[in-house]
Amino acid sequence: MLSHSQIRHITSLKQKKFREKYDEFIAEGEKIVLELIQSNYILSGIFTTIPGTKACVEEAQEKRIPVYEITNREMERISGLSTPGPVLAVVKIPPAVVTSQSTLIRSSPIDRRTSSLLLVLDDIRDPGNLGTIIRIADWFGINPIVCSENSVDQFNPKVVQATMGSIARIKVFYRDLVSFLKEFQGTIPIYGTFLKGENIYTSHLNPSGMILIGNESHGISADLHPFITTRLRIPSFNEQPGAESLNASVATAIVCSEFRRRYIL
Amino acid sequence: MLSHSQIRHITSLKQKKFREKYDEFIAEGEKIVLELIQSNYILSGIFTTIPGTKACVEEAQEKRIPVYEITNREMERISGLSTPGPVLAVVKIPPAVVTSQSTLIRSSPIDRRTSSLLLVLDDIRDPGNLGTIIRIADWFGINPIVCSENSVDQFNPKVVQATMGSIARIKVFYRDLVSFLKEFQGTIPIYGTFLKGENIYTSHLNPSGMILIGNESHGISADLHPFITTRLRIPSFNEQPGAESLNASVATAIVCSEFRRRYIL
Numbered sequence: 234m235l236s237h238s239q240i241r242h243i244t245s246l247k248q249k250k251f252r253e254k255y256d257e258f259i260a261e262g263e264k265i266v267l268e269l270i271q272s273n274y275i276l277s278g279i280f281t282t283i284p285g286t287k288a289c290v291e292e293a294q295e296k297r298i299p300v301y302e303i304t305n306r307e308m309e310r311i312s313g314l315s316t317p318g319p320v321l322a323v324v325k326i327p328p329a330v331v332t333s334q335s336t337l338i339r340s341s342p343i344d345r346r347t348s349s350l351l352l353v354l355d356d357i358r359d360p361g362n363l364g365t366i367i368r369i370a371d372w373f374g375i376n377p378i379v380c381s382e383n384s385v386d387q388f389n390p391k392v393v394q395a396t397m398g399s400i401a402r403i404k405v406f407y408r409d410l411v412s413f414l415k416e417f418q419g420t421i422p423i424y425g426t427f428l429k430g431e432n433i434y435t436s437h438l439n440p441s442g443m444i445l446i447g448n449e450s451h452g453i454s455a456d457l458h459p460f461i462t463t464r465l466r467i468p469s470f471n472e473q474p475g476a477e478s479l480n481a482s483v484a485t486a487i488v489c490s491e492f493r494r495r496y497i498l
Numbered sequence: 499m500l501s502h503s504q505i506r507h508i509t510s511l512k513q514k515k516f517r518e519k520y521d522e523f524i525a526e527g528e529k530i531v532l533e534l535i536q537s538n539y540i541l542s543g544i545f546t547t548i549p550g551t552k553a554c555v556e557e558a559q560e561k562r563i564p565v566y567e568i569t570n571r572e573m574e575r576i577s578g579l580s581t582p583g584p585v586l587a588v589v590k591i592p593p594a595v596v597t598s599q600s601t602l603i604r605s606s607p608i609d610r611r612t613s614s615l616l617l618v619l620d621d622i623r624d625p626g627n628l629g630t631i632i633r634i635a636d637w638f639g640i641n642p643i644v645c646s647e648n649s650v651d652q653f654n655p656k657v658v659q660a661t662m663g664s665i666a667r668i669k670v671f672y673r674d675l676v677s678f679l680k681e682f683q684g685t686i687p688i689y690g691t692f693l694k695g696e697n698i699y700t701s702h703l704n705p706s707g708m709i710l711i712g713n714e715s716h717g718i719s720a721d722l723h724p725f726i727t728t729r730l731r732i733p734s735f736n737e738q739p740g741a742e743s744l745n746a747s748v749a750t751a752i753v754c755s756e757f758r759r760r761y762i763l
Contacts, residue, residue, distance in 0.1 A: 369748060371741035372734050392677065399741050434759045469637050470758045476636035476664050479751070483634060484747040487755045493735045494699045494756075 235280075243311040243323060245370075248358075249386050256326045258388035260400070261314055263289050266322045268398035270296060282308050283319045290320070313390040325357045326388060336469050338486040350439050350492055353423075355410060356448040356458060357481060357496045363387065364395020365482035366446070371399035371489040378403060381410045381454075414460035417443065425453050426484055430464030433491050440496040444488055449481050500545075500572050506589060508545075508576040514651050521591045524666070528554055528581055531587045532650040533663035535561060537701040547573050548584045555585075580656040591653060608616035614706050615757055618688075619645045620675060620722060622746060628652065629660020630747035631711070636664035638754040643668060646719075673756045679725035682708065687727045690718050691749055693742075695729030698756050705761040709753055714746050 245251035246259045257277060260269055269278070270276060278299045281290055293300050308317045352375055357363050363385050370378055385392060387405040396403070414423060422442040431445040445461065447453035467487050469475060479487070510516035511524045522542060525534055532554040535541060543564045546555055558565050573582045615641055622628050628650050635643055650657060652670040661668075679688060687707040710726065712718035718726070732752050734740060744752070 269678075365745050365748060368741050368745060371736060372744055373731075374735040374737060374740070388633050395745075397743075402738070402740055425750075467755070469638060469639075470639040472565070472639060473667070475639070475667055476662070478662075479631050479637055480633060480660075480747075483630060483743075483748065483751040486744070486751050490732070490752045490755065491759075 235301065235303055240307070242309055243321075246323065247313050247390055248263060249389070250384070252326065252388050256328075256454055257323050258326060259311075259313065259321060260324055260389055261312060261321045261390070262318045262394070262395045263287060263320050265393065265396070265398045266320045267292065268401040269322060269324055270298065272401035274327065276325040277325060278323045280308065280311065281319055282321075287319065292412070305469070308463060314394070342428050350375045350442045350489070352378045352485070352489075353410065353413075353443050353445045355445060355453050356377060356386055356451075357446070358382045359449055359481070360385050360389045360391035361395045362449065362480070362482045363389075364392040364397075364400075366485050367392070367396040367403045367405065367415065368399040369482065369486050369489055370403050371396075373493050375489060376403050378405045379410075379413060380405060380407050383405050410454075414443075414457060418460055424465050424488075425458070425461040425462050425465050426488055427452065427464045427466055430466035432468050433488065434468070435463045436463065436465060438492050438495050440492075442492075444492065445483075446485050446488075500566065500576070505572070505575055508586075511588065512578050512655055513655070517591065517651070517653050521593075522588050523591055523658065524576075524578065525587045525589055525658045526577060526585065526655070526739060527583045527659070528552060528585050530658065530661070530663045532557065532615045534587060534589055535563065535668040536667035539592065539666060542588040542590060545573065545576065546584055547577060551682075552584065552669055556720055568675045576741040579659070591635055603723045615754070616708045617643045617750070617754075618675065618678075618708050618710045619649055620710060620718050621646050621716075622649045622711070624714055624746070625650050625654045625656035626660045627714065627745070627747045628654075629657040629662075629665075631750050632657070632668045632670065633664040634747065634751050635668050636661075638705045638758050641668050643670045644675075644678060645670060645672050647672050647678070675719075675722055676725075679708075679722060683725055684689075688725050689728050689730050689753075690723070690726040691753060692717065692731055694731045695731035697733050698753065699733070701728065701730060701759055703757050705757075709748050709750075709757065711746060713751075 243259060246257055252258050260266055267277065270292045271290055276298045278301060279293045280301045280303050282303060282305050290300055312321060354372055367378065370376060393400050422439045423443040423445060424442055445453055467479060467484060508524060511522055517523050524532055526700040531544065535554055535557045541563045543566060544558045545566045546571050555565055556603050577586060617635055627716060632643065632656065633639060658665050687704045688710060689707055710718055732744060732749060
Protein backbone atom coordinates (compact mmCIF):
# COMPACT_ATOMS: atom_id res chain seq x y z
CA MET A 234 0.00 0.00 0.00
CA LEU A 235 1.15 3.51 -0.73
CA SER A 236 1.56 6.02 2.07
CA HIS A 237 -0.02 9.45 1.85
CA SER A 238 3.41 11.01 1.50
CA GLN A 239 4.31 8.68 -1.38
CA ILE A 240 1.10 9.61 -3.19
CA ARG A 241 1.74 13.29 -2.51
CA HIS A 242 5.33 12.97 -3.74
CA ILE A 243 4.41 11.20 -6.98
CA THR A 244 1.51 13.47 -7.87
CA SER A 245 3.66 16.52 -7.14
CA LEU A 246 5.92 15.46 -10.04
CA LYS A 247 3.21 16.49 -12.49
CA GLN A 248 4.37 20.04 -11.74
CA LYS A 249 7.66 21.37 -13.07
CA LYS A 250 8.68 23.04 -9.80
CA PHE A 251 8.52 19.74 -7.96
CA ARG A 252 10.29 17.88 -10.75
CA GLU A 253 13.09 20.44 -10.38
CA LYS A 254 13.02 20.17 -6.58
CA TYR A 255 13.24 16.37 -6.50
CA ASP A 256 15.04 15.82 -9.84
CA GLU A 257 12.47 13.21 -10.73
CA PHE A 258 9.72 12.74 -13.29
CA ILE A 259 7.00 10.19 -13.96
CA ALA A 260 6.53 7.93 -16.96
CA GLU A 261 3.51 5.73 -17.61
CA GLY A 262 2.69 2.74 -19.76
CA GLU A 263 4.51 -0.54 -20.23
CA LYS A 264 6.34 0.35 -23.42
CA ILE A 265 7.72 3.66 -22.15
CA VAL A 266 8.67 2.26 -18.72
CA LEU A 267 10.38 -0.74 -20.31
CA GLU A 268 12.44 1.46 -22.60
CA LEU A 269 13.47 3.65 -19.66
CA ILE A 270 14.55 0.59 -17.66
CA GLN A 271 16.68 -0.52 -20.61
CA SER A 272 18.20 2.95 -21.02
CA ASN A 273 20.77 4.88 -18.97
CA TYR A 274 18.05 6.50 -16.89
CA ILE A 275 17.95 5.62 -13.19
CA LEU A 276 14.52 4.62 -11.92
CA SER A 277 13.58 5.34 -8.31
CA GLY A 278 10.67 2.93 -8.36
CA ILE A 279 8.02 1.17 -10.36
CA PHE A 280 4.37 1.09 -9.37
CA THR A 281 2.24 -1.64 -10.86
CA THR A 282 -1.28 -2.95 -10.54
CA ILE A 283 -0.31 -6.31 -11.98
CA PRO A 284 1.90 -8.83 -10.16
CA GLY A 285 5.35 -9.87 -11.40
CA THR A 286 4.40 -11.40 -14.74
CA LYS A 287 4.87 -8.37 -16.96
CA ALA A 288 8.12 -7.83 -18.85
CA CYS A 289 8.94 -4.52 -17.28
CA VAL A 290 8.41 -5.73 -13.73
CA GLU A 291 10.81 -8.60 -14.39
CA GLU A 292 13.41 -6.33 -15.93
CA ALA A 293 13.03 -3.89 -13.06
CA GLN A 294 13.64 -6.63 -10.52
CA GLU A 295 16.73 -7.78 -12.41
CA LYS A 296 18.05 -4.24 -12.25
CA ARG A 297 17.12 -4.03 -8.52
CA ILE A 298 14.64 -1.24 -9.07
CA PRO A 299 12.08 -1.24 -6.24
CA VAL A 300 8.70 -2.53 -7.48
CA TYR A 301 5.54 -1.58 -5.59
CA GLU A 302 2.35 -3.50 -6.17
CA ILE A 303 -0.56 -1.12 -5.83
CA THR A 304 -4.32 -1.21 -6.26
CA ASN A 305 -6.22 0.20 -9.25
CA ARG A 306 -7.55 2.87 -6.93
CA GLU A 307 -4.04 3.90 -5.93
CA MET A 308 -2.97 3.94 -9.58
CA GLU A 309 -5.86 6.26 -10.39
CA ARG A 310 -4.61 8.63 -7.70
CA ILE A 311 -1.01 8.81 -8.89
CA SER A 312 -1.59 8.56 -12.63
CA GLY A 313 -1.88 11.58 -14.87
CA LEU A 314 -3.86 9.67 -17.49
CA SER A 315 -7.63 9.57 -17.77
CA THR A 316 -7.40 5.80 -18.25
CA PRO A 317 -4.31 4.76 -16.26
CA GLY A 318 -2.20 1.87 -17.50
CA PRO A 319 -0.82 -0.91 -15.33
CA VAL A 320 2.64 0.60 -14.77
CA LEU A 321 4.01 3.95 -13.63
CA ALA A 322 7.68 4.71 -13.00
CA VAL A 323 9.37 7.45 -11.03
CA VAL A 324 12.56 8.30 -12.89
CA LYS A 325 15.63 10.37 -11.96
CA ILE A 326 16.34 13.41 -14.11
CA PRO A 327 19.95 12.88 -15.22
CA PRO A 328 22.43 15.47 -13.87
CA ALA A 329 23.65 16.35 -17.39
CA VAL A 330 20.21 17.62 -18.21
CA VAL A 331 19.82 19.40 -14.90
CA THR A 332 22.99 21.45 -15.57
CA SER A 333 21.29 24.49 -16.90
CA GLN A 334 23.88 26.44 -18.94
CA SER A 335 27.64 26.89 -19.33
CA THR A 336 29.20 23.39 -19.29
CA LEU A 337 27.09 21.83 -22.02
CA ILE A 338 27.18 24.76 -24.35
CA ARG A 339 30.93 24.21 -24.58
CA SER A 340 30.64 20.52 -25.44
CA SER A 341 28.72 21.45 -28.55
CA PRO A 342 25.95 19.00 -29.33
CA ILE A 343 26.60 19.09 -33.06
CA ASP A 344 29.55 17.41 -34.66
CA ARG A 345 30.87 19.82 -37.24
CA ARG A 346 32.92 17.17 -39.06
CA THR A 347 30.28 14.59 -39.92
CA SER A 348 26.91 14.61 -41.58
CA SER A 349 24.58 15.50 -38.78
CA LEU A 350 21.33 17.28 -38.32
CA LEU A 351 20.24 19.10 -35.23
CA LEU A 352 16.70 20.13 -34.38
CA VAL A 353 16.31 23.49 -32.67
CA LEU A 354 12.88 24.28 -31.27
CA ASP A 355 11.87 27.85 -30.62
CA ASP A 356 9.21 28.06 -27.96
CA ILE A 357 7.25 24.86 -28.57
CA ARG A 358 4.50 25.09 -25.97
CA ASP A 359 2.25 22.11 -26.57
CA PRO A 360 3.40 18.99 -24.70
CA GLY A 361 1.97 16.70 -27.39
CA ASN A 362 3.99 18.52 -30.04
CA LEU A 363 7.28 18.28 -28.14
CA GLY A 364 6.72 14.59 -27.37
CA THR A 365 5.84 13.88 -30.99
CA ILE A 366 8.92 15.80 -32.21
CA ILE A 367 11.16 13.75 -29.86
CA ARG A 368 9.65 10.59 -31.38
CA ILE A 369 10.25 11.94 -34.93
CA ALA A 370 13.87 12.79 -34.06
CA ASP A 371 14.37 9.24 -32.79
CA TRP A 372 12.97 7.80 -36.03
CA PHE A 373 15.15 9.97 -38.23
CA GLY A 374 18.29 9.55 -36.11
CA ILE A 375 18.47 13.20 -35.10
CA ASN A 376 19.94 13.61 -31.62
CA PRO A 377 20.03 15.83 -29.58
CA ILE A 378 17.29 18.44 -29.71
CA VAL A 379 17.93 21.97 -28.47
CA CYS A 380 14.94 23.91 -27.11
CA SER A 381 14.57 27.56 -26.21
CA GLU A 382 14.32 28.08 -22.47
CA ASN A 383 10.62 28.96 -22.62
CA SER A 384 9.70 25.71 -24.37
CA VAL A 385 7.59 23.13 -22.57
CA ASP A 386 9.55 20.90 -20.16
CA GLN A 387 10.68 17.57 -21.66
CA PHE A 388 9.74 15.81 -18.42
CA ASN A 389 6.15 17.09 -18.43
CA PRO A 390 4.08 13.86 -18.18
CA LYS A 391 2.24 14.61 -21.44
CA VAL A 392 5.54 15.09 -23.27
CA VAL A 393 6.93 11.83 -21.88
CA GLN A 394 3.72 10.05 -22.93
CA ALA A 395 3.76 11.42 -26.47
CA THR A 396 7.40 10.32 -27.00
CA MET A 397 6.23 6.69 -26.75
CA GLY A 398 9.61 5.75 -25.25
CA SER A 399 11.86 7.94 -27.41
CA ILE A 400 12.55 10.08 -24.32
CA ALA A 401 14.82 7.19 -23.28
CA ARG A 402 17.10 7.82 -26.26
CA ILE A 403 16.87 11.45 -27.36
CA LYS A 404 18.66 14.14 -25.34
CA VAL A 405 16.91 17.46 -25.04
CA PHE A 406 18.81 20.58 -23.95
CA TYR A 407 17.36 23.96 -23.04
CA ARG A 408 19.35 26.98 -24.17
CA ASP A 409 19.12 30.66 -24.81
CA LEU A 410 18.79 30.34 -28.58
CA VAL A 411 20.28 33.72 -29.46
CA SER A 412 23.59 32.86 -27.80
CA PHE A 413 23.39 29.27 -28.98
CA LEU A 414 22.91 30.22 -32.63
CA LYS A 415 25.52 32.97 -32.37
CA GLU A 416 28.08 30.32 -31.48
CA PHE A 417 27.39 28.37 -34.66
CA GLN A 418 26.83 31.29 -37.01
CA GLY A 419 28.95 31.01 -40.14
CA THR A 420 30.05 27.45 -39.45
CA ILE A 421 26.98 25.48 -40.46
CA PRO A 422 23.78 26.16 -42.41
CA ILE A 423 20.83 27.14 -40.24
CA TYR A 424 17.48 26.30 -41.87
CA GLY A 425 14.26 27.86 -40.71
CA THR A 426 10.72 26.83 -41.66
CA PHE A 427 8.49 29.65 -42.84
CA LEU A 428 5.28 30.11 -44.80
CA LYS A 429 7.33 31.99 -47.38
CA GLY A 430 10.71 30.69 -48.48
CA GLU A 431 12.42 28.27 -50.84
CA ASN A 432 10.38 25.21 -51.80
CA ILE A 433 11.89 22.50 -49.59
CA TYR A 434 11.43 19.85 -52.28
CA THR A 435 13.63 21.68 -54.78
CA SER A 436 15.95 23.65 -52.51
CA HIS A 437 19.56 22.59 -51.90
CA LEU A 438 19.73 20.96 -48.50
CA ASN A 439 23.10 20.43 -46.84
CA PRO A 440 23.61 17.04 -45.18
CA SER A 441 24.70 18.79 -41.97
CA GLY A 442 22.84 21.65 -40.47
CA MET A 443 20.42 22.97 -37.96
CA ILE A 444 16.68 22.86 -38.53
CA LEU A 445 14.88 25.59 -36.65
CA ILE A 446 11.18 25.03 -35.89
CA GLY A 447 9.03 27.88 -34.61
CA ASN A 448 6.29 28.30 -32.05
CA GLU A 449 2.82 26.87 -32.81
CA SER A 450 1.17 30.30 -33.23
CA HIS A 451 3.93 32.80 -33.85
CA GLY A 452 6.54 30.83 -35.77
CA ILE A 453 10.23 31.59 -35.32
CA SER A 454 10.99 34.61 -33.09
CA ALA A 455 12.17 37.72 -34.92
CA ASP A 456 15.40 37.83 -32.89
CA LEU A 457 16.46 34.48 -34.39
CA HIS A 458 15.81 35.49 -38.02
CA PRO A 459 19.29 37.02 -38.56
CA PHE A 460 20.92 33.65 -37.89
CA ILE A 461 18.92 31.78 -40.51
CA THR A 462 20.86 31.05 -43.70
CA THR A 463 17.98 29.44 -45.66
CA ARG A 464 14.26 29.96 -45.30
CA LEU A 465 12.38 26.82 -46.27
CA ARG A 466 8.71 26.43 -47.09
CA ILE A 467 6.62 23.28 -47.35
CA PRO A 468 4.46 24.08 -50.38
CA SER A 469 0.71 23.69 -50.08
CA PHE A 470 -1.01 21.70 -52.81
CA ASN A 471 -4.43 23.06 -52.14
CA GLU A 472 -5.64 25.00 -55.15
CA GLN A 473 -8.34 26.82 -53.23
CA PRO A 474 -7.41 28.92 -50.20
CA GLY A 475 -7.02 26.26 -47.55
CA ALA A 476 -5.09 25.40 -44.41
CA GLU A 477 -2.85 28.32 -43.50
CA SER A 478 -0.24 26.26 -41.76
CA LEU A 479 0.70 22.82 -40.61
CA ASN A 480 0.93 21.66 -37.02
CA ALA A 481 4.49 22.17 -35.67
CA SER A 482 5.21 18.46 -35.24
CA VAL A 483 3.77 17.66 -38.69
CA ALA A 484 6.00 20.32 -40.28
CA THR A 485 8.99 18.92 -38.39
CA ALA A 486 8.22 15.42 -39.70
CA ILE A 487 8.03 16.58 -43.32
CA VAL A 488 11.25 18.60 -43.05
CA CYS A 489 13.21 15.78 -41.35
CA SER A 490 11.88 13.28 -43.89
CA GLU A 491 13.02 15.47 -46.79
CA PHE A 492 16.51 16.09 -45.35
CA ARG A 493 17.07 12.39 -44.68
CA ARG A 494 15.64 11.27 -48.01
CA ARG A 495 18.19 13.34 -49.89
CA TYR A 496 21.38 12.29 -48.21
CA ILE A 497 21.23 8.88 -46.67
CA LEU A 498 19.81 6.94 -49.58
CA MET B 499 -27.83 35.43 -20.59
CA LEU B 500 -28.04 31.76 -21.42
CA SER B 501 -30.94 29.66 -20.16
CA HIS B 502 -30.32 26.39 -18.37
CA SER B 503 -31.74 24.50 -21.31
CA GLN B 504 -29.41 26.28 -23.75
CA ILE B 505 -26.41 25.40 -21.59
CA ARG B 506 -27.62 21.82 -21.33
CA HIS B 507 -28.16 21.63 -25.07
CA ILE B 508 -24.72 22.99 -25.97
CA THR B 509 -22.81 20.87 -23.46
CA SER B 510 -24.69 17.77 -24.61
CA LEU B 511 -23.09 18.22 -28.05
CA LYS B 512 -19.78 17.07 -26.59
CA GLN B 513 -21.27 13.57 -26.77
CA LYS B 514 -21.73 11.78 -30.07
CA LYS B 515 -25.24 10.51 -29.29
CA PHE B 516 -26.51 14.06 -28.80
CA ARG B 517 -24.68 15.32 -31.88
CA GLU B 518 -26.55 12.62 -33.81
CA LYS B 519 -29.82 13.43 -32.09
CA TYR B 520 -29.66 17.18 -32.80
CA ASP B 521 -27.49 17.07 -35.97
CA GLU B 522 -25.28 19.75 -34.47
CA PHE B 523 -21.71 20.08 -33.25
CA ILE B 524 -19.65 22.74 -31.51
CA ALA B 525 -16.59 24.57 -32.76
CA GLU B 526 -14.43 26.91 -30.71
CA GLY B 527 -11.89 29.62 -31.39
CA GLU B 528 -12.02 32.63 -33.66
CA LYS B 529 -10.12 31.13 -36.58
CA ILE B 530 -12.18 27.94 -36.74
CA VAL B 531 -15.51 29.71 -36.26
CA LEU B 532 -14.64 32.29 -38.92
CA GLU B 533 -13.76 29.61 -41.44
CA LEU B 534 -17.01 27.79 -40.71
CA ILE B 535 -19.01 31.00 -41.22
CA GLN B 536 -17.30 31.48 -44.58
CA SER B 537 -17.94 27.86 -45.61
CA ASN B 538 -21.09 26.03 -46.67
CA TYR B 539 -21.84 24.98 -43.11
CA ILE B 540 -24.96 26.39 -41.51
CA LEU B 541 -24.43 27.87 -38.06
CA SER B 542 -27.24 27.74 -35.50
CA GLY B 543 -25.65 30.38 -33.31
CA ILE B 544 -22.50 32.08 -32.12
CA PHE B 545 -21.69 32.61 -28.46
CA THR B 546 -19.16 35.28 -27.65
CA THR B 547 -17.70 36.93 -24.57
CA ILE B 548 -16.55 39.92 -26.57
CA PRO B 549 -18.95 42.48 -28.05
CA GLY B 550 -19.33 43.05 -31.78
CA THR B 551 -15.82 44.15 -32.68
CA LYS B 552 -14.38 40.79 -33.66
CA ALA B 553 -14.28 39.70 -37.29
CA CYS B 554 -16.32 36.58 -36.85
CA VAL B 555 -19.12 38.34 -34.97
CA GLU B 556 -19.38 40.86 -37.79
CA GLU B 557 -19.41 38.16 -40.45
CA ALA B 558 -22.00 36.22 -38.47
CA GLN B 559 -24.27 39.24 -38.28
CA GLU B 560 -23.91 39.81 -42.01
CA LYS B 561 -24.99 36.24 -42.61
CA ARG B 562 -27.86 36.64 -40.11
CA ILE B 563 -26.47 34.04 -37.74
CA PRO B 564 -27.80 34.69 -34.21
CA VAL B 565 -25.02 36.07 -31.98
CA TYR B 566 -25.33 35.68 -28.20
CA GLU B 567 -23.17 37.78 -25.91
CA ILE B 568 -22.35 35.72 -22.85
CA THR B 569 -20.23 36.11 -19.73
CA ASN B 570 -16.84 34.46 -19.18
CA ARG B 571 -18.49 32.28 -16.58
CA GLU B 572 -21.09 31.08 -19.07
CA MET B 573 -18.39 30.43 -21.65
CA GLU B 574 -16.54 28.27 -19.13
CA ARG B 575 -19.69 26.21 -18.68
CA ILE B 576 -20.34 25.54 -22.36
CA SER B 577 -16.71 25.31 -23.56
CA GLY B 578 -14.88 22.02 -23.86
CA LEU B 579 -11.49 23.71 -23.57
CA SER B 580 -9.49 24.10 -20.38
CA THR B 581 -8.85 27.73 -21.34
CA PRO B 582 -11.93 28.77 -23.35
CA GLY B 583 -11.55 31.25 -26.18
CA PRO B 584 -13.88 34.19 -26.83
CA VAL B 585 -16.08 32.45 -29.42
CA LEU B 586 -18.02 29.21 -29.64
CA ALA B 587 -20.32 28.22 -32.49
CA VAL B 588 -23.09 25.66 -32.70
CA VAL B 589 -22.99 24.26 -36.22
CA LYS B 590 -25.40 22.10 -38.21
CA ILE B 591 -24.10 18.72 -39.36
CA PRO B 592 -24.73 18.76 -43.13
CA PRO B 593 -27.30 16.20 -44.30
CA ALA B 594 -24.88 14.67 -46.81
CA VAL B 595 -22.67 13.62 -43.96
CA VAL B 596 -25.56 12.41 -41.84
CA THR B 597 -26.62 9.98 -44.59
CA SER B 598 -24.92 6.96 -43.21
CA GLN B 599 -24.56 4.49 -46.12
CA SER B 600 -26.01 3.64 -49.55
CA THR B 601 -26.43 6.92 -51.41
CA LEU B 602 -22.91 8.27 -51.02
CA ILE B 603 -21.14 5.04 -51.72
CA ARG B 604 -22.62 5.23 -55.21
CA SER B 605 -21.41 8.76 -55.87
CA SER B 606 -17.83 7.57 -55.49
CA PRO B 607 -15.64 10.13 -53.76
CA ILE B 608 -12.65 9.47 -56.01
CA ASP B 609 -12.44 10.67 -59.57
CA ARG B 610 -10.97 7.82 -61.56
CA ARG B 611 -10.13 9.99 -64.55
CA THR B 612 -7.90 12.63 -63.00
CA SER B 613 -4.85 12.64 -60.78
CA SER B 614 -6.31 12.38 -57.34
CA LEU B 615 -5.33 11.00 -54.00
CA LEU B 616 -7.74 9.73 -51.40
CA LEU B 617 -6.96 9.15 -47.74
CA VAL B 618 -8.59 6.11 -46.16
CA LEU B 619 -8.30 5.84 -42.39
CA ASP B 620 -8.74 2.49 -40.69
CA ASP B 621 -9.89 2.92 -37.12
CA ILE B 622 -8.17 6.16 -36.13
CA ARG B 623 -9.22 6.56 -32.50
CA ASP B 624 -7.38 9.59 -31.21
CA PRO B 625 -9.29 12.85 -31.87
CA GLY B 626 -6.05 14.83 -32.11
CA ASN B 627 -4.81 12.47 -34.82
CA LEU B 628 -7.98 12.70 -36.91
CA GLY B 629 -8.06 16.48 -36.60
CA THR B 630 -4.41 16.75 -37.56
CA ILE B 631 -4.92 14.42 -40.54
CA ILE B 632 -7.84 16.57 -41.76
CA ARG B 633 -5.52 19.60 -41.56
CA ILE B 634 -2.78 17.71 -43.45
CA ALA B 635 -5.29 16.67 -46.15
CA ASP B 636 -6.32 20.31 -46.55
CA TRP B 637 -2.67 21.38 -46.96
CA PHE B 638 -1.94 18.73 -49.55
CA GLY B 639 -5.21 19.19 -51.44
CA ILE B 640 -6.52 15.72 -50.64
CA ASN B 641 -10.30 15.68 -50.35
CA PRO B 642 -12.34 13.78 -49.17
CA ILE B 643 -11.20 11.42 -46.42
CA VAL B 644 -12.90 8.07 -45.92
CA CYS B 645 -12.89 6.61 -42.40
CA SER B 646 -13.84 3.17 -41.15
CA GLU B 647 -17.08 3.22 -39.20
CA ASN B 648 -15.34 2.66 -35.85
CA SER B 649 -13.07 5.70 -36.29
CA VAL B 650 -13.46 8.70 -34.00
CA ASP B 651 -16.29 11.07 -34.98
CA GLN B 652 -15.21 14.02 -37.13
CA PHE B 653 -17.48 16.31 -35.10
CA ASN B 654 -15.93 15.37 -31.75
CA PRO B 655 -14.91 18.77 -30.30
CA LYS B 656 -11.25 17.73 -30.01
CA VAL B 657 -11.20 16.70 -33.67
CA VAL B 658 -12.79 19.99 -34.74
CA GLN B 659 -10.23 21.86 -32.62
CA ALA B 660 -7.23 20.02 -34.06
CA THR B 661 -8.33 20.69 -37.66
CA MET B 662 -7.71 24.41 -37.05
CA GLY B 663 -10.49 25.23 -39.47
CA SER B 664 -9.82 22.59 -42.12
CA ILE B 665 -13.05 20.86 -41.06
CA ALA B 666 -14.76 23.66 -43.01
CA ARG B 667 -13.23 22.42 -46.25
CA ILE B 668 -12.47 18.69 -46.03
CA LYS B 669 -15.31 16.18 -46.33
CA VAL B 670 -15.08 13.10 -44.15
CA PHE B 671 -17.18 10.01 -44.90
CA TYR B 672 -17.62 6.93 -42.72
CA ARG B 673 -17.79 3.62 -44.55
CA ASP B 674 -17.43 -0.10 -44.10
CA LEU B 675 -13.93 -0.27 -45.54
CA VAL B 676 -14.14 -3.86 -46.76
CA SER B 677 -17.05 -3.09 -49.06
CA PHE B 678 -15.60 0.31 -49.92
CA LEU B 679 -12.23 -1.10 -50.99
CA LYS B 680 -13.91 -4.00 -52.78
CA GLU B 681 -15.63 -1.47 -55.02
CA PHE B 682 -12.32 0.03 -56.12
CA GLN B 683 -10.24 -3.12 -56.25
CA GLY B 684 -8.44 -3.49 -59.56
CA THR B 685 -9.27 0.03 -60.73
CA ILE B 686 -6.78 2.10 -58.77
CA PRO B 687 -3.62 1.41 -56.71
CA ILE B 688 -4.28 1.03 -53.00
CA TYR B 689 -1.24 1.92 -50.89
CA GLY B 690 -0.90 0.84 -47.28
CA THR B 691 1.66 2.01 -44.74
CA PHE B 692 3.48 -0.75 -42.89
CA LEU B 693 6.65 -1.18 -40.86
CA LYS B 694 7.83 -3.57 -43.55
CA GLY B 695 7.35 -2.76 -47.22
CA GLU B 696 8.84 -0.86 -50.11
CA ASN B 697 10.91 2.18 -49.19
CA ILE B 698 8.51 5.05 -49.93
CA TYR B 699 11.33 7.32 -51.11
CA THR B 700 12.37 4.95 -53.91
CA SER B 701 9.10 3.14 -54.65
CA HIS B 702 7.01 3.95 -57.72
CA LEU B 703 4.07 6.05 -56.60
CA ASN B 704 1.11 6.50 -58.90
CA PRO B 705 -0.31 10.04 -59.12
CA SER B 706 -3.79 8.66 -58.40
CA GLY B 707 -4.51 6.21 -55.65
CA MET B 708 -5.75 5.51 -52.21
CA ILE B 709 -3.51 5.86 -49.19
CA LEU B 710 -4.60 3.59 -46.36
CA ILE B 711 -3.51 4.58 -42.84
CA GLY B 712 -3.89 2.14 -39.95
CA ASN B 713 -4.93 2.34 -36.33
CA GLU B 714 -2.54 3.95 -33.81
CA SER B 715 -1.73 0.66 -32.05
CA HIS B 716 -2.66 -2.14 -34.41
CA GLY B 717 -1.98 -0.71 -37.85
CA ILE B 718 -4.15 -1.71 -40.80
CA SER B 719 -6.74 -4.43 -40.04
CA ALA B 720 -5.93 -7.87 -41.46
CA ASP B 721 -9.21 -7.98 -43.41
CA LEU B 722 -8.09 -4.99 -45.46
CA HIS B 723 -4.67 -6.45 -46.38
CA PRO B 724 -5.92 -8.34 -49.47
CA PHE B 725 -6.98 -5.06 -51.07
CA ILE B 726 -3.57 -3.41 -50.75
CA THR B 727 -1.58 -3.33 -53.98
CA THR B 728 1.61 -1.78 -52.56
CA ARG B 729 2.94 -1.89 -49.03
CA LEU B 730 4.94 1.22 -48.27
CA ARG B 731 7.40 1.80 -45.44
CA ILE B 732 8.87 5.06 -44.17
CA PRO B 733 12.46 4.03 -43.48
CA SER B 734 13.97 4.77 -40.10
CA PHE B 735 17.35 6.48 -40.08
CA ASN B 736 18.21 5.55 -36.55
CA GLU B 737 21.24 3.29 -36.57
CA GLN B 738 20.64 2.03 -33.06
CA PRO B 739 17.34 0.34 -32.21
CA GLY B 740 15.06 3.31 -31.76
CA ALA B 741 11.48 4.42 -32.19
CA GLU B 742 9.39 1.48 -33.35
CA SER B 743 6.83 3.53 -35.17
CA LEU B 744 5.68 7.01 -35.99
CA ASN B 745 2.50 8.64 -34.78
CA ALA B 746 -0.38 8.02 -37.24
CA SER B 747 -0.77 11.68 -38.21
CA VAL B 748 3.00 12.10 -38.61
CA ALA B 749 3.16 9.05 -40.90
CA THR B 750 0.23 10.45 -42.90
CA ALA B 751 2.06 13.76 -43.31
CA ILE B 752 5.24 12.12 -44.58
CA VAL B 753 3.35 9.89 -47.01
CA CYS B 754 1.19 12.73 -48.39
CA SER B 755 4.27 14.94 -48.72
CA GLU B 756 6.12 12.26 -50.70
CA PHE B 757 3.18 11.56 -53.04
CA ARG B 758 2.65 15.24 -53.76
CA ARG B 759 6.36 16.01 -54.14
CA ARG B 760 6.68 13.50 -56.95
CA TYR B 761 3.80 14.51 -59.17
CA ILE B 762 2.81 18.08 -58.83
CA LEU B 763 6.20 19.73 -59.14
